[in-house]
Every structure is written in structure tokens, then in C-alpha cells.
Amino acid sequence: MSASLGKTSLDPVSAVLTRELHAAILNRYFQVFCVLALAGGIGAALLADTPDAAPMLILQLALYFVSLFALLTGTSSARAESQEWPLLFAQPIPRSAFLAGKFLALVAIFAGVLALLFLPALFVRQADPAFLLLYGHTLTLAAGCVALGLCAGFLARDRVQGLVLGVSAWLLAILGADLVALLAARLSFLQRWPDLWAVFLMLNPLDAFRIDALFWLERIPAEAARETSLTNWWLDHTGLWFVTISLLWMAALLAVAGRHLRHWED
Amino acid sequence: MRLASLGSAPVPGAANGLSPLRILCERSTCAKSLLRRGLRNQHASRVRYPEMILAADLIKRYGHKEVLRGLSLEARPGEITILVGENGAGKSTTMRILAGLAAPDGGSAAIGGHHIVQAKLSAQRALSYLPQNPDFHPRLTCLQLLNFYARLRGVKKARIDFVLKEVGLTSVREERAGALSGGMRQRLGIALLLLPDAPVLLLDEPGLSLDPAWRNRLQAILLEEAARAKTILMATHLIAEWNAVAQRCLLCHAGRIERELDPNDLPNDFDMLAKRGAAAPGSACASHAREDAFAFTNFSSATHVKDRFGEAPKPAGEGARAPRAL
Numbered sequence: 001m002s003a004s005l006g007k008t009s010l011d012p013v014s015a016v017l018t019r020e021l022h023a024a025i026l027n028r029y030f031q032v033f034c035v036l037a038l039a040g041g042i043g044a045a046l047l048a049d050t051p052d053a054a055p056m057l058i059l060q061l062a063l064y065f066v067s068l069f070a071l072l073t074g075t076s077s078a079r080a081e082s083q084e085w086p087l088l089f090a091q092p093i094p095r096s097a098f099l100a101g102k103f104l105a106l107v108a109i110f111a112g113v114l115a116l117l118f119l120p121a122l123f124v125r126q127a128d129p130a131f132l133l134l135y136g137h138t139l140t141l142a143a144g145c146v147a148l149g150l151c152a153g154f155l156a157r158d159r160v161q162g163l164v165l166g167v168s169a170w171l172l173a174i175l176g177a178d179l180v181a182l183l184a185a186r187l188s189f190l191q192r193w194p195d196l197w198a199v200f201l202m203l204n205p206l207d208a209f210r211i212d213a214l215f216w217l218e219r220i221p222a223e224a225a226r227e228t229s230l231t232n233w234w235l236d237h238t239g240l241w242f243v244t245i246s247l248l249w250m251a252a253l254l255a256v257a258g259r260h261l262r263h264w265e266d
Numbered sequence: 267m268r269l270a271s272l273g274s275a276p277v278p279g280a281a282n283g284l285s286p287l288r289i290l291c292e293r294s295t296c297a298k299s300l301l302r303r304g305l306r307n308q309h310a311s312r313v314r315y316p317e318m319i320l321a322a323d324l325i326k327r328y329g330h331k332e333v334l335r336g337l338s339l340e341a342r343p344g345e346i347t348i349l350v351g352e353n354g355a356g357k358s359t360t361m362r363i364l365a366g367l368a369a370p371d372g373g374s375a376a377i378g379g380h381h382i383v384q385a386k387l388s389a390q391r392a393l394s395y396l397p398q399n400p401d402f403h404p405r406l407t408c409l410q411l412l413n414f415y416a417r418l419r420g421v422k423k424a425r426i427d428f429v430l431k432e433v434g435l436t437s438v439r440e441e442r443a444g445a446l447s448g449g450m451r452q453r454l455g456i457a458l459l460l461l462p463d464a465p466v467l468l469l470d471e472p473g474l475s476l477d478p479a480w481r482n483r484l485q486a487i488l489l490e491e492a493a494r495a496k497t498i499l500m501a502t503h504l505i506a507e508w509n510a511v512a513q514r515c516l517l518c519h520a521g522r523i524e525r526e527l528d529p530n531d532l533p534n535d536f537d538m539l540a541k542r543g544a545a546a547p548g549s550a551c552a553s554h555a556r557e558d559a560f561a562f563t564n565f566s567s568a569t570h571v572k573d574r575f576g577e578a579p580k581p582a583g584e585g586a587r588a589p590r591a592l
Contacts, residue, residue, distance in 0.1 A: 015417035019406065026405040083401030087458065090365040090397070091418050092390035266367040266397070 012093035016101025017108070020077065024109050029076050033069045034113055040065065041120035051125035055134050058117060059213045062138040066117070067206065068170060070110060070142040074149020075166045077102055078257075079159040086266045095261040103143075103150060103254060110142040130216075137209060137242060144205050144246045144253075145170070151253040154260050173206045195230045202234060205246045212238035317342050318378050318392070318466050318497035319364060325372030326359050326521075333359045335521035336373065341514075343465065343495040346488055350505050350527070351518030357501035358398060360518070361470045364499070365395040377466055394464035398471045400455030404444025408435055408454055411443060412461065419462035429457040432487060434480075448475040456484065460491075467491060469500040473507065485511050506534045 024030050044057035081088065089095060118135050125131065149166050156162035181200055184190055201207040216238050234241055319341040326334040334356045341347040349357045362368040364375055366386045375382040378392035402411055412426045430436045433453040438446065446454065452475040459467060467488070473481045481504075489511065492498055501518075502508065508515070508529070515527040 011420070012418055015414055018417075019403070019410070019414045022410050023403055023405050080405070081403040084403055086362070086365075086367055086397035087395070087400055087402075087455070089367055090390060090393070090395040091415065092387045093418055094387070265369065266362050 012097040013101040013104065016098050017105040020102050020105030021109065023077075023080060024073075024105070027073070027076065027080075029069065029073050030109070030113070033073070034116060036065065036069075037113055038116040038120075041117040044117075045120040045124050048121075048124060054121040054125055055131055058121060058134065058138075061117060062134075062141060063206065063210060064174070066110075066114070066138055066142050067145045067174070068167075070106075070145035071149040071152075071166050071170050072163070073106060073110075074146040074151075075153040075156075075162045076149075076159070077106060078150045078153020079156070079162050082158075085264065089264070089266075095264075096258045099150065099154075099254060099258050099261060103146060106146045106150075107139070107143045110146065111139055114139055114142065133239065134213070137212065137239065140243055140246045141205065141209050144250050147250040147253040147257075151257040154257040173204055177201075177204045177207065195228050198228065198231045198234060202241060202245065205242065205249050208238070208242040208245050211235075212242045319347075319376075319499055321360065321364065321373065321375040323373035324360065324363060324370045324375060326356075326363065326368065327371050333521055334363075334370070334373075337518070337522050338373075339499075339516055339523050341466075341497050341499045343497045344492055345513040346492050346498045346500065346508075346511065347514040347516065348505075348508050348512040348529070349499065349501045349516050349518050350503060350532075352503065355518040356521040357503075357518050358470050361395070361468055361499075361501050365393065365397075365468055366390050367395075392464060393466040393468055394459050394462050395468045396455050396459040396470065396472055399448075399475065400451060400458070402443035402451065402454065405442060407440050407442055408446070408457075409439045411454070412439075412457065415458050415461055421462055425461060425463070429460045432460060433457045434483075449477060449480065452476055453480065456487070460487070465495075466497045467499070469498070471502055472500065473502065473504050481507060505532045508532060 040061045041058070044054050044061065048054035048057060088098065114135065117138075118131070121131070148169055152166035152169060153159075153162040156165050177200070181197065185197075190196065201211060211234075215235055317340040319339070321340070322338045324334045324337040325332065333354075337356060337360055339347075339349070339360070349360065351357050359368065363370050364377065364382060366382055366389060369383055377389040380389035380392060382389045406414070408430070409426070412430070413423070415421075416423060416426055427436070430439055433456050435450065435453055435457060438450065443451065443454065452472070456472065459469065469488075472484060476484060485508070488498055488500075492513075500508075500512075505515075509532045510530050512529045515529040515532060517524045517527055
């Protein structure tokens with residue numbers, strides 16, 4: 001009985017997942033992303049002077065290109081059938097199942113498409129654990145940005161507003177937070193709390209990804225930064241922290257989107 | 267409990283302090299088994315069943331604007347009930363509340379005995395809804411959309427072919443929804459309405475994008491569905507087209523059901539309806555209005571439905587008749 005109940009509760013999610021896969025194949029954002037990801041992957045493989053340089057190039061692509069496309073895909077997907085919501089939400093499925101199906105489908109699609117970015121590098125280097133971990137973390141980053149895009153798309157009144165909201169949040173995360181930190185660093189009294197800086201960076205998944213890659217993948221000596229116990233702990237567990245903070249952000253963003261959808265009225 | 271007495275009988279348990287919702291749910295168990303029997307009955311339309319759609323004292327506000335002001339109605343299996351009224355009367359809002367797309371600010375509504383707010387998914391399982399101007403994911407084909415909704419509702423794939431044939435879209439099944447004309451989208455919406463074979467059908471202005479031939483076909487489809495003991499509630503302002511097709515016609519005005527009209531003598535437009543309602547005594551229009559009054563008014567859907575939810579009925583006014591026997 002529990003098996004049949006489980007099947008019933010997963011049916012709407014898998015139905016939405018299949019629908020999203022069908023729609024994504026014809027999504028222009030996605031088609032462009034696939035071409036650029038493959039071109040980026042080939043470029044990283046060709047331009048790398050040494051085998052170890054390829055992941056560093058891929059890291060830059062992941063940070064600035066994958067994250068932005070994941071966000072745009074999420075927003076586009078959220079708004080794609082907004083005109084169909086009256087029909088869709090009159091069906092006996094929880095609206096959270098609709099959101100969960102969309103999110104899982106987009107993450108599954110990114111898992112496949114990111115292979116286009118990573119596979120060409122395997123012609124110049126081996127698939128060692130560090131490289132596989134970079135793939136995993138890039139996928140986590142993409143999932144976080146998909147969640148941000150879905151949240152922006154569902155909160156907005158139309159596609160344009162969703163894109164403006166999503167891209168603004170992305171710019172804030174990738175540039176704005178660091179800019180604020182840079183300006184705040186001029187205030188001498190703030191320098192007395194180094195943990196404040198660490199927390200500020202730790203809470204931003206894009207910064208957590210950047211720090212993780214720099215201190216783990218690049219193996220930069222980090223002794224200079226080990227001033228407090230918090231930074232010590234973070235630098236010892238950058239990967240774990242990145243995945244944790246990303247999952248927390250994803251849960252929060254999907255919860256906000258789900259709450260908004262639950263209260264949406266035609 | 268005799269079938270014929272279900273409609274007008276005092277609500278059992280009301281005197282014992284049972285909540286209206288519980289009374290309704292107890293009724294629904296009976297209603298469902300009756301409905302199952304009814305669907306097998308070839309002469310289903312001759313049998314009277316309890317209401318599948320009940321709404322009592324619905325209130326809905328958008329900001330400071332009160333769109334529904336205590337609207338009450340009921341609809342029974344085997345009947346096509348149409349909700350008519352001018353723009354802004356509250357028809358579409360009522361349909362959206364009944365479909366679970368908007369929550370009422372006051373009052374109660376139930377579909378098949380399931381409260382539309384407290385047991386929304388159960389209520390939605392019993393209904394199928396066609397919104398005004400249905401629109402779809404532009405990149406998906408008709409077949410992909412029907413497959414998706416069939417999976418959501420647990421419908422077998424064989425029914426997809428049947429509904430496509432019913433609405434004449436078999437030849438465009440592989441076309442993307444974004445490439446369909448307005449009328450074709452409406453017909454795809456009708457296909458999705460029929461797909462789950464739900465006992466309650468809600469339609470909001472279904473004829474607006476259809477040409478006359480397809481509007482006639484829609485009427486024929488709905489009559490067939492009603493003959494299969496479906497409960498059909500439809501909002502429209504194309505009043506005259508439904509002359510002698512619908513079994514009941516409720517006039518919605520300013521967020522309330524104002525009165526019930528003779529479904530066999532529906533006027534062409536609302537001006538005529540207003541003239542009838544406000545005609546001087548002795549005039550032909552007044553005679554129509556009196557006939558309406560004699561046969562249907564004081565329908566007092568409100569009074570009657572409140573009674574079903576457990577409240578005492580209001581006394582009928584002078585010259586009023588008791589609610590139509592069920």
C-alpha cells in the first residue's frame with residue numbers, strides 16, 4: 001500500500017519532469033547554452049598550457065557563464081506556461097509537485113549538458129577526483145542558480161520582470177557583495193571583526209564556490225588567511241561548506257517560490 | 267433516505283449540532299455511490315441525485331472591491347446549469363473559486379462533498395475545469411499536453427484518441443500549441459476538460475472563440491455528458507444560444523444569484539432581461555417576469571443552499587413559492 005501511495009505522490013512530479021524535458025529541448029536558451037558549453041569546453045582544452053590549467057579555465061566558465069545560463073533557464077522555465085496556470089492548478093496536484101518537477105528536470109538537464117563543458121578537457125587530462133569534484137560543484141552551482149531563476153520567475157508578474165529580478169540578484173551575488181565588502185573594508189572599526197568578513201563571504205554561494213576552487217583546486221597556501229578559528233574551519237572544509245550553503249539557499253529559494261505559488265490566485 | 271427527498275429535506279444532523287461541512291461530507295458518501303450507480307444507468311438523466319456543486323454565501327474581495335457578495339448556488343448531476351450575467355457580475359470569480367483557483371473571503375463551497383478550501387485536492391479530483399481563453403505551453407504539441415494531463419489524472423492513453431476525435435483535433439495532434447488558432451486552442455481546452463471523465467464539469471465562457479458549428483457541437487457534447495449524470499456548471503453571457511439546452515439558468519448580478527430564469531425562454535441579451543425585470547405591470551415583459559417569478563424565482567438559491575449547510579431558511583416573501591421540488 002505504501003508503495004502505491006509513494007507512486008501516486010511521485011506521479012505528478014515525474015509527469016512535470018517529462019513535460020519539462022520535452023519543453024527544454026525546444027528552449028532557445030538551452031540550445032544556445034549547449035553550443036556555448038561545448039565551445040567553452042573545447043576552448044579550455046585547447047588553450048590550456050598544461051593539463052592542470054584546463055580546470056581553472058572551466059572554473060571561470062562555471063562561475064560567470066554556467067551560473068548565468070542556469071539562472072536564465074530557471075526564469076524562462078518559470079514563466080513559460082504562466083498562461084496555462086489556471087488550467088494546470090485546477091488539476092488535483094499539489095503546486096509544490098509542479099515546482100519540484102520543474103527543478104528536478106532542469107537539474108537533470110544541466111547534469112547532462114555540463115558534460116559538454118567537461119568532456120573535451122578529458123582529451124588533455126585524466127578524470128581525477130579533483131576534476132570530478134569540480135563537475136559536481138559546478139552542477140551544484142547550476143542547481144542553485146536554477147532555483148534562483150525559478151524563484152525570480154514565479155515571484156515576478158511577467159517574464160521581463162522575472163529576468164530583471166533574477167539578473168539583479170545574480171549581479172549582486174557575483175559582484176555586488178564583493179563590492180560592498182571592498183567598500184566596507186575602508187572602515188577601520190570593521191577590521192576588528194575578521195569573522196564578519198568570513199561570514200559575509202561564506203553566506204554567498206558564488207563566493208563559497210570561488211574560495212573552494214581557489215584554495216582547494218588551485219592549492220593556494222592559505223596560512224595568511226588563517227587568523228580565526230572560523231576561517232580555519234572554513235578553509236579546511238570549503239567543499240563541504242559550499243555544498244551545504246548551496247543546498248540551504250536552494251531550499252530557501254524553492255520554499256519562497258512554493259509559498260508564492262501556493263497563494264497564487266487566478 | 268429516498269433519492270427524491272435528498273434535495274429538499276431538512277439537513278439531517280443540523281439539529282444535533284453537527285457542522286455543515288461534516289453533514290456535507292456524510293452526504294457526499296451517499297452522493298458518490300449514487301453517482302457511480304448513475305453512471306452505469308442508461309437512464310441516468312431521469313434520476314435525481316444530490317447536489318455535486320454547492321456554494322453558500324461566497325464572498326470575494328479584490329482590494330476594496332467586493333466581487334462576490336454572498337453568492338449561493340447548487341448544481342445537480344444530469345443537469346446543465348448555466349450562470350449568466352453581465353461583465354463583472356461575478357461569474358468567472360465563482361468558477362475560479364469552485365475550481366480551487368481562488369480562495370473565498372467568506373462562505374463555503376464543496377464539490378462532490380469535498381470542501382474546496384479544506385479538501386482542495388479531493389474536490390479537484392472530482393472536477394474538470396475549462397478556463398476562459400485557455401492557453402498552453404507554446405512549445406508543447408497537443409499530444410504532449412494531453413499525455414501530460416492524462417498522467418496527472420491517471421487517465422489511460424486510449425482516452426486521448428477519443429477526446430481528440432471528439433473535438434476534431436486528431437489531424438493536428440503533433441502541432442505545437444503555440445501554432446494553434448484561438449478556436450483550436452479552445453477545442454484543445456475542451457479535450458482536456460473531457461479527458462479525466464470527471465463527474466463535475468466547470469466551463470467559463472466556453473463558446474467565445476468557437477465558430478457557430480463548434481458551439482453547436484459543444485452543446486451536443488455537454489448534453490451527452492449530462493445524460494451520463496455529469497454535473498455541468500457553465501458561465502456564459504451568450505444567453506440565447508443555450509435556450510432549451512440548459513436545464514437551469516441562474517442570473518448572476520452584482521456578486522449574487524439574483525434569480526433563476528426559465529431555461530426555455532432565455533432572452534437575446536441583458537437589456538431585454540433588464541427590461542423584463544423592470545417592466546410595468548400588465549406589459550408583455552412584465553408577464554414574462556411574472557412567469558419567471560411564478561416558475562422559478564425566489565429560487566432563493568441563497569436561502570435554499572444555506573439550508574443545506576445547516577442554517578435555517580429565511581421565510582419566503584409574499585407571493586413566493588417554495589424552492590423547486592427536487
